[in-house]
Amino acid sequence: xxxxxxxxxxxxxxxxxxxxxxxxxxxxxxxxxxxxxxxxxxxxxxxxxxxxxxxxxxxxxxxxxxxxxxxxxxxxxxxxxxxxxxxxxxxxxxxxxxxxxxxxxxxxxxxxxxxxxxxxxxxxxxxxxxxxxxxxxxxxxxxxxxxxxxxxxxxxxxxxxxxxxxxxxxxxxxxxxxxxxxxxxxxxxxxxxxxxxxxxxxxxxxxxxxxxxxxxxxxxxxxxxxxxxxxxxxxxxxxx
Amino acid sequence: xxxxxxxxxxxxxxxxxxxxxxxxxxxxxxxxxxxxxxxxxxxxxxxxxxxxxxxxxxxxxxxxxxxxxxxxxxxxxxxxxxxxxxxxxxxxxxxxxxxxxxxxxxxxxxxxxxxxxxxxxxxxxxxxxxxxxxxxxxxxxxxxxxxxxxxxxxxxxxxxxxxxxxxxxxxxxxxxxxxxxxxxxxxxxxxxxxxxxxxxxxxxxxxxxxxxxxxxxxxxxxxxxxxxxxxxxxxxxxxx
Numbered sequence: 001x002x003x004x005x006x007x008x009x010x011x012x013x014x015x016x017x018x019x020x021x022x023x024x025x026x027x028x029x030x031x032x033x034x035x036x037x038x039x040x041x042x043x044x045x046x047x048x049x050x051x052x053x054x055x056x057x058x059x060x061x062x063x064x065x066x067x068x069x070x071x072x073x074x075x076x077x078x079x080x081x082x083x084x085x086x087x088x089x090x091x092x093x094x095x096x097x098x099x100x101x102x103x104x105x106x107x108x109x110x111x112x113x114x115x116x117x118x119x120x121x122x123x124x125x126x127x128x129x130x131x132x133x134x135x136x137x138x139x140x141x142x143x144x145x146x147x148x149x150x151x152x153x154x155x156x157x158x159x160x161x162x163x164x165x166x167x168x169x170x171x172x173x174x175x176x177x178x179x180x181x182x183x184x185x186x187x188x189x190x191x192x193x194x195x196x197x198x199x200x201x202x203x204x205x206x207x208x209x210x211x212x213x214x215x216x217x218x219x220x221x222x223x224x225x226x227x228x229x230x231x232x233x234x235x236x237x238x239x240x
Numbered sequence: 241x242x243x244x245x246x247x248x249x250x251x252x253x254x255x256x257x258x259x260x261x262x263x264x265x266x267x268x269x270x271x272x273x274x275x276x277x278x279x280x281x282x283x284x285x286x287x288x289x290x291x292x293x294x295x296x297x298x299x300x301x302x303x304x305x306x307x308x309x310x311x312x313x314x315x316x317x318x319x320x321x322x323x324x325x326x327x328x329x330x331x332x333x334x335x336x337x338x339x340x341x342x343x344x345x346x347x348x349x350x351x352x353x354x355x356x357x358x359x360x361x362x363x364x365x366x367x368x369x370x371x372x373x374x375x376x377x378x379x380x381x382x383x384x385x386x387x388x389x390x391x392x393x394x395x396x397x398x399x400x401x402x403x404x405x406x407x408x409x410x411x412x413x414x415x416x417x418x419x420x421x422x423x424x425x426x427x428x429x430x431x432x433x434x435x436x437x438x439x440x441x442x443x444x445x446x447x448x449x450x451x452x453x454x455x456x457x458x459x460x461x462x463x464x465x466x467x468x469x470x471x472x473x474x475x476x477x478x479x480x
Contacts, residue, residue, distance in 0.1 A: 074332070078318050091388045092314070092342040095335055102332040144384040148331045 029150045033113035034238050037124035039205065040158030041198050042179060043168030044219045045226070047122055049158065052227050053234055054120055062240070065112040069123035072103035086177050090135040093178070097128055098145050105149065118238060125149045126157075126208055134200040135184055154237035155212060156230065157205060158219035162198045166191075269390045273353035274478050277364035279445065280398030281438050282419060283408030284459045285466070287362050289398065292467050293474055294360055302480070305352040309363035312343035326417050330375040333418070337368055338385050345389065358478060365389045366397075366448055374440040375424055394477035395452060396470065397445060398459035402438045406431075
């Protein structure tokens with residue numbers, strides 16, 4: 001990581017020793033647990049893969065905690081209400097999700113890592129880096145916003161072409177207003193807007209492979225094959 | 241303002257012309273209205289002074305909109321609920337207030353400025369810059385967090401020594417848990433903690449006088465005298 005993520009001047013931590021634990025600056029953690037996150041667009045199969053990995057880990061006797069994007073008790077209801085009105089601007093949208101993230105980080109992820117558990121996160125701050133930037137929010141601003149996040153032990157990116165993502169989603173439901181990026185005004189047609197919006201997101205994700213050292217997963221391959229690869233790489237990350 | 245607040249790369253605004261209005265980078269606005277904000281610690285008398293100014297402006301036929309810290313429909317209830325549990329960490333606390341701010345900026349402040357009204361804000365992003373930093377949140381991080389804010393036409397800082405602030409508050413009520421900075425762990429005694437916490441906040445405010453060009457108000461002087469000065473300086477800012 002470039003040094004610019006180190007937002008904590010030493011004079012401050014020296015003066016207030018308590019702050020060290022408050023902002024983590026995308027630092028590596030020293031907790032006994034491990035954090036594995038999956039990323040990718042909707043329909044990339046990442047949730048299915050993570051769920052299979054969870055079962056596998058549990059069947060082997062590991063203690064696993066699962067957490068997903070936009071699920072904190074504190075704020076997820078507010079986000080859902082706000083989305084319903086279709087009137088959120090990108091900055092508010094972005095900050096709302098960061099609040100959800102901060103709350104889950106402090107109340108779920110960190111305590112579980114301290115307790116030595118394996119934490120599996122369905123989406124992490126990279127989701128914001130991809131989506132919010134696709135929404136027109138500044139790249140540096142949103143990276144700074146999540147500067148308090150800790151670096152995961154492994155970040156797995158499920159890479160699919162936009163056509164595949166669109167087809168997988170279309171088979172089950174119509175994309176939502178924000179999911180399709182309708183607030184961004186790319187196209188009045190939800191399907192076309194979704195395709196354009198997801199293309200920008202995929203583009204942002206692709207650029208993050210080297211920036212954050214993602215494990216790139218071939219998400220168009222058969223489920224079982226992907227899972228074998230995922231288990232192999234996750235086992236290495238977990239040291240099991 | 242230093243250039244580092246300019247978080248918007250041109251290649252982006254060129255590609256997505258709609259983003260220009262989404263992030264404002266603490267830029268000066270070109271709306272026909274005017275934005276006046278008051279800042280200062282609790283008990284500095286800023287709300288009283290702003291209220292008197294409002295009456296005066298209205299009596300002179302000006303259309304005025306008033307907005308205060310932590311009052312957005314979207315999020316203020318969540319903030320109140322979260323505070324009740326006394327378990328918020330500074331980063332979550334900080335982001336929650338930024339959400340409130342973003343929502344009010346977009347739904348109250350900007351529309352009113354567009355309509356040519358005078359907007360009076362009881363606390364602005366500088367409150368976060370003072371309080372959150374006193375809480376141990378990184379100074380640059382929180383300034384970046386509010387990078388979408390627009391620069392007010394006039395920012396009036398009501399400067400009082402901490403003893404005066406403490407005495408004024410003590411006359412009416414005990415300071416709240418977060419107001420006294422009890423979450424920061426400076427002292428187990430609420431009164432002592434409040435005094436220590438407010439001192440740090442005042443120190444942060446004082447440093448911002450030159451950083452943001454505050455109009456410094458002598459808040460220990462008689463109310464009427466202050467108000468005369470406030471009106472005079474506000475009138476200049478408003479060009480009336």
